[in-house]
Amino acid sequence: MLVNARGTAARREPGSGTKLVYFAGGDVFGGVEQMILTTLERIDTRRWEVVLMHYADAEIGPLLCGARAAGIRTLAVARSRGSAALRIMEIVRALRAERPVIFHAHLPLPQYCRTPILAAAFAGVPAVVATAHLFQPLSNRRQATYQRILNRVIDRYIAVSNATAAELVGALGVPKRKVTVIPNGVPVEKFACTRGMRVACNRESSGTVFTSARLHPQKGLGDLVEAARLLPGVEFLIAGDGPLRAELAAKVQGLGLAARVRLLGHRSDVPALLQSCDVFALPSLFEGLPLAVLEAMAAARPIVACDIAGVREAISDGETGLLVRPGHPDELARAIRTLLSDPPLSRRLGRQAGERARREFSAKLMVERTCHLYDELTSN
Structure with a gap:
């Protein structure tokens, strides 16, 4: 007893x-x-x-x-x-x-x-x-x-x-x-690369950037939309729902980005979406230890995230991803452009992120x- x-x-x-x-x-x-x-x-x-x-x-x-x-x-x-x-x-x-x-x-x-x-x-x-x-x-x-x-x-x-x-x-x-x-x-085996998992994206684009997050001010998704404005030709997919959905949709429309920035709502096929993207981005303003980043690591995706406490414990800048200052969409866009234009760097960062996810997360x-x-x- x-x-x-x-x-x-x-x-x-x-x-x-x-x-x-x-x-x-x-x-x-x-x-x-x-x-x-x-x-x-x-x-x-x-x-x-x-x-x-x-x-x-x-x-x-x-x-x-x-x-x-x-x-x-x-x-x-x-x-x-x-x-x-x-x-x-x-x-x-x-x-x-x-x-x-x-x-x-x-x-x-x-x-x-x-x-x-x-x-x-x-x-x-x-x-x-x-x-x-x-x-x-x-x-x-x-x-x-x-x-x-x-x-x-x-x-x-x-x-x-x-x-x-x-x-x-x-x-x-x-x-x-x-x-x-x-x-x-995270269940690393669920997110590891699997044949046939990819979903259809716009292959006419210069690349696909994906994020999975609750649509909440904490996640800094307005900065991601601003970064999309600075990256013509790049497709952005945002999975998730939340109180900021209407505001984000209005921002996308107002900037004329509706053809390239898609709000997907809640999705159950996040592993397949991760395998389909070229870059994963999460511009959160504060975090504990975000599951979305760990999932992207497990999927061996190249990652851009904000240099904040919690995220730094998973992403080492230049080793398992790229870190930028929170609230700076220009830096976010620059880091995304770097990964899209340098496939060897993207593959190296993704591989090392996957290894770390299996080892620690x-x-x-x-x-x-x-x-x-x-x-x-x-x-x-």
Whole structure:
């Protein structure tokens, strides 16, 4: 029987796996939800009895369908429109019924974890884990107070990059002993070059640039459209959806680029699109460790990305891609032009990116490290 610091025991049926509740708190399917799915598809369900908990009104169909296909039970909880206490109690009731040994919350920013994390603490879950995918400074005293509480009740933070870990400790006051760095991982075999995977692109163009991202200001996609204006004859494909779609579409139309810049919406054939492009570009303004870049690395594509924390931990300038300053579409266009005009350089950068992805950013390695952390927590 495992007893946590709050003195609550978690019972486990003889012969059953250790119960683990994953909490997906996002409203739409994005990079965080994809990483959860990648983990759930690979976790040993003989060792871990996994339940995926989510808000009932969240639009995360691909995650739920994928989890169920992997044999993972899903559990919806209502998102109360009342007080914070009511929202917490909805999750507390569900957790008391499930009696997990570990509660693992995945949310984009640590500040967004507070409702499910506090619920796990009130429910007496022995081990509480939170993955921090991004960092955002605390903006007021109320947030700082909540963060101090979270730092007490969370047993372990997982940071997806060293940069995120440093911010958790330095800016959010998380004790260093509570932070473990586990880089995001992708199914490298899924993105490796496979005969027949390519999709049709405009072969009359001077090259095809592809990106896969949520259409959100964070991703800097307006800069990519500006770069397209500076590269006549080059085709740009943007896969993904989000709140910026209408604004981006208007920008593309306004610049007269509709024939060359295509907003593809959500796509399930990203591996094939990667194999079809000449360059992958992601001009994000800030990131934790972007899955889209790791996927492009696994596909051995030449990459242009912004020189920001998190990205630098995957892309070494001139070795596994080219880095440019964020918010500078002229530099972005110049780097894309360099890769399109220098096939030997593109092949070398793509090959080295693929080798690094297999070595450091595989889904297998990510899941192994995560399960090792679970074992450490349950044996403590």
